[in-house]
Amino acid sequence: MIIKVLGTGCKKCVTLTESAQQALSNLGLDAEIVKVTDIADIAAHGVMSTPALAINDKVVSVGKVLSPSEVEALLKAR
Secondary structure (H helix, E strand, O other): OEEEEEOOOOHHHHHHHHHHHHHHHHHOOOOEEEEEOOHHHHHHOOOOOOOEEEEOOEEEEEOOOOOHHHHHHHHHHO
8 A cells, every 4th residue: 555645845744644654553554655745746646735645546635634533534445
């Protein structure tokens, strides 16, 4: 599983990355977390508002900082 955090590296993006890491830990899952900071790459995912979260290249959240429990719910749905 590959989780992408799409954003320019702002505080919200850092917080979303931390939430994703915590969710993976809570669920006992092993996944790679990739930070996508290039504006062209972010736009190529169809994202116009950051931070955004993608799981296996499917964007599942745009423009908000998710809590670890919200990320867990998205991971369980995959």
